[in-house]
Amino acid sequence: MANNPERVLKLNDLFQISGWQQKLKWQPFCEGVDIYRLYENGPDGPTAALLRFHPGGRVPLHEHTGYEHIFVLSGEQVDEVSKAETGSLMINPPGTSHSILSQNGCIVLAIYEKPVKFLEPAEIKNESAD
Numbered sequence: 001m002a003n004n005p006e007r008v009l010k011l012n013d014l015f016q017i018s019g020w021q022q023k024l025k026w027q028p029f030c031e032g033v034d035i036y037r038l039y040e041n042g043p044d045g046p047t048a049a050l051l052r053f054h055p056g057g058r059v060p061l062h063e064h065t066g067y068e069h070i071f072v073l074s075g076e077q078v079d080e081v082s083k084a085e086t087g088s089l090m091i092n093p094p095g096t097s098h099s100i101l102s103q104n105g106c107i108v109l110a111i112y113e114k115p116v117k118f119l120e121p122a123e124i125k126n127e128s129a130d
Contacts (some may be wrong), residue, residue, distance in 0.1 A: 009038060009039075014073050014109070015073060015074070015086070015087075017050070017073050017074060017107050018074045018075075018107065021052060021107065024036045024050070026052060029051065029059075030057070030058065030059050030060065031057070031058065032053065032054045032055075032056055032057030032058055033051055033052065033053050033054070033057040033058070033059055034051070034052040034054075035049050035050070035051055035052075036049060036050040036052070037049045038050065043115070044114060044115065045114070046066075046111070046112060046113055046114070047110075047111070047112045047115065048109070048110065048111045048112070049109075049110050050073075050107060050108070050109055050110070051107070051108050051110050052105075052106075052107050053075070053077060053100075053102035053105050053106045053107070053108075054102075054105050055102070055103065055104050055105045056101075056102075056103065057101070057102050057105065058099065058100065058101045058102075059099060059100040060099050060118060060119070060120035060121065061097060061098070061099040061118070061119040061120040062097060062098070062099070062116040062117060062118045062119055062120075063095070063096070063097040063116065063117045063119055064092050064093065064094055064095065064096050064097065064112075064114075064116055065094060065114040065115060065116065065117055066094050066112060066113030066114030066115075067091060067092070067093055067094060067112075067113040068090075068091070068092040068110065068111070068112050068113070068116070069089065069090070069091050069109075069110070069111040069112075070084065070088075070089070070090040070091075070092070070108050070109070070110050071088070071089050071090075071108060071109040072084045072085060072086050072087065072088045072089075072090075072106060072107075072108050073086065073106075073107045073108060073109060074086055074106055074107045075102060075104060075105050075106025075107060076102065076103075076104070076106055077100050077101065077102040077106050077108065078100070078101055078102075078103070079098040079099060079100050079101075080098050080099065081098070086106075094113075094114075097119060099120070
């Protein structure tokens, strides 16, 4: 089976994303956090996305129903137990929970085996993203 080039997504220079992030069609996710979805496989399937935290951006407390992989491409973020800086890979197993804050802003690649379950209300931004 040959690849269909129109279905293949390729993003170059991910560690330089802060310099070209404006080229992506970000959408509101949570207060102070935008999302660029790379793929979704149904409501209960795997998902991958880029998350852009503005300074002070926060993802509220949530539980992982499957594995979550977070790769920090620029900036840094913290949760209740650790700090993740550029180049850090965090793998959160099913059943774990945390909230995330980026004091100065960051961009991460997030890959979810299954959707997360929010334990606090997620406030969605109403303003349009870049």
